[in-house]
Amino acid sequence: MLTKAPRGTKDVIPSDVYKWTFVEDMFREICEKFGYREIRTPAFEHTELFKRGVGETTDIVQKEMYTFTDNGGREITLKPEGTAPVVRAFIENKLYADAQPTKLFYNTPCFRYERPQAGRFRAFHQFGVEVFGAVNPSVDAEVISIAMTFFKKLGLKNLELKINSIGCPECRKKYNEALREFLNEKLEKLCKTCEDRYERNPMRIIDCKKEECQKELTGVPLILDYICQDCEDHFEKLQKYLGLMGLEYEIDPRIVRGLDYYNRTAFEIISREIGSQATVCGGGRYDGLVEEIGGPSTPGVGFGLGIERLLLTLENNNIEIPRPKGIDVFIVTMGNRANEKAVEISQRLRENMVSVDIDHLSRSMKAQFKYSNKVNSLYTVVIGDNELDNNVVSLKNMETSTQEEITLDSVIDEIVNRIK
Numbered sequence: 001m002l003t004k005a006p007r008g009t010k011d012v013i014p015s016d017v018y019k020w021t022f023v024e025d026m027f028r029e030i031c032e033k034f035g036y037r038e039i040r041t042p043a044f045e046h047t048e049l050f051k052r053g054v055g056e057t058t059d060i061v062q063k064e065m066y067t068f069t070d071n072g073g074r075e076i077t078l079k080p081e082g083t084a085p086v087v088r089a090f091i092e093n094k095l096y097a098d099a100q101p102t103k104l105f106y107n108t109p110c111f112r113y114e115r116p117q118a119g120r121f122r123a124f125h126q127f128g129v130e131v132f133g134a135v136n137p138s139v140d141a142e143v144i145s146i147a148m149t150f151f152k153k154l155g156l157k158n159l160e161l162k163i164n165s166i167g168c169p170e171c172r173k174k175y176n177e178a179l180r181e182f183l184n185e186k187l188e189k190l191c192k193t194c195e196d197r198y199e200r201n202p203m204r205i206i207d208c209k210k211e212e213c214q215k216e217l218t219g220v221p222l223i224l225d226y227i228c229q230d231c232e233d234h235f236e237k238l239q240k241y242l243g244l245m246g247l248e249y250e251i252d253p254r255i256v257r258g259l260d261y262y263n264r265t266a267f268e269i270i271s272r273e274i275g276s277q278a279t280v281c282g283g284g285r286y287d288g289l290v291e292e293i294g295g296p297s298t299p300g301v302g303f304g305l306g307i308e309r310l311l312l313t314l315e316n317n318n319i320e321i322p323r324p325k326g327i328d329v330f331i332v333t334m335g336n337r338a339n340e341k342a343v344e345i346s347q348r349l350r351e352n353m354v355s356v357d358i359d360h361l362s363r364s365m366k367a368q369f370k371y372s373n374k375v376n377s378l379y380t381v382v383i384g385d386n387e388l389d390n391n392v393v394s395l396k397n398m399e400t401s402t403q404e405e406i407t408l409d410s411v412i413d414e415i416v417n418r419i420k
């Protein structure tokens with residue numbers, strides 16, 4: 001127990017962490033280019049927020065939440081997703097009072113009690129963006145474009161962008177009727193959850209992962225045939241904008257984000273290489289959500305992008321993330337006096353933003369050289385008693401293997417200049 005992490009969780013150890021910082025830095029840079037600003041919200045929220053914000057008919061709320069009562073008797077849930085907390089923060093901090101739209105991005109841990117498998121964890125991470133205060137489909141296109149630009153910049157080419165419109169509550173009324181009529185005689189064959197969805201939100205049945213339910217859906221009415229003129233115009237314009245941006249897409253009428261306050265645009269970005277957990281990014285419009293949570297009526301649109309799934313996709317596409325460079329300087333020492341000098345020099349170099357390491361294990365000079373190689377240092381400084389007596393150190397350029405002597409007094413300036 002003590003030396004085994006809980007099921008569905010994993011460590012990112014130092015030899016892998018460069019992959020994370022690389023995609024994190026790139027995501028941040030791209031979002032900032034698009035004019036988005038970072039928001040950070042707590043790791044847990046009141047359970048009620050997710051029940052409302054994600055929806056009672058979703059797998060997340062019905063089966064996947066890490067919920068507990070805290071010592072003060074509050075019902076608390078670890079963030080299963082990023083949108084509801086950002087909506088809460090948007091309202092609580094009155095971000096709607098600033099110039100609109102509010103364009104936000106985040107990088108957050110998420111927690112869901114799911115069956116772990118490749119690309120599916122219990123503790124995972126999401127990048128996301130949310131835009132509040134704009135109904136224009138140009139912002140839907142912009143949100144999609146952030147994800148696509150990010151993937152492209154990472155070198156991922158064969159991803160499929162699938163889009164759909166799920167209409168508005170008005171279109172949905174007609175559609176739900178047609179859907180209930182179609183599903184009426186198939187009801188006993190559906191799973192328990194879908195039976196419940198039939199009453200509360202039949203569109204979610206289309207999204208059910210169970211084979212028994214999918215089997216019953218041949219010929220199911222599709223929302224695109226039921227959307228109103230306004231929703232159709234919105235969808236047409238979205239496609240126009242995507243075209244202008246040079247983004248290829250496919251219309252998939254089965255993509256649903258089926259809550260009453262989700263509307264119009266729904267999209268997924270899919271990688272064929274990672275098997276059944278193929279959706280790397282999913283998002284859409286949620287014009288009713290801010291009001292549902294208790295804020296002023298405000299349109300919204302956004303996406304969530306699984307970081308573990310992204311890294312898996314990169315791996316499956318043989319895309320290598322550049323390894324970080326080694327340290328600037330390793331100081332090899334021989335003897336006590338030299339060691340003390342190394343402590344002094346390393347501190348002064350570090351204060352000048354040069355990365356330096358020294359021997360902490362009283363290793364032989366040979367072993368220290370070997371270590372200097374291993375940590376990929378640009379320079380190795382050698383200090384021995386002899387050198388100290390002559391007021392010099394030797395400086396070895398590890399790339400060219402050339403070695404020279406420089407005076408002890410100039411060693412800091414010399415190295416700082418070269419590293420610059």
Ligand code: ATP
Nearest residue numbers: 112114119120121124279280281282304305306309
């Ligand atoms: P799925 O259909 O795979 O269960 P979802 O519809 O539950 O996905 P969203 O809630 O839209 O997923 O989350 C956005 C993204 O977060 C997903 O596209 C995926 O990349 C990632 N994600 C979701 N659940 C997990 C998980 N358990 N482990 C790792 N990544 C996940």
Ligand code: MG
Nearest residue numbers: 059060112114
């Ligand atoms: Mg899921």
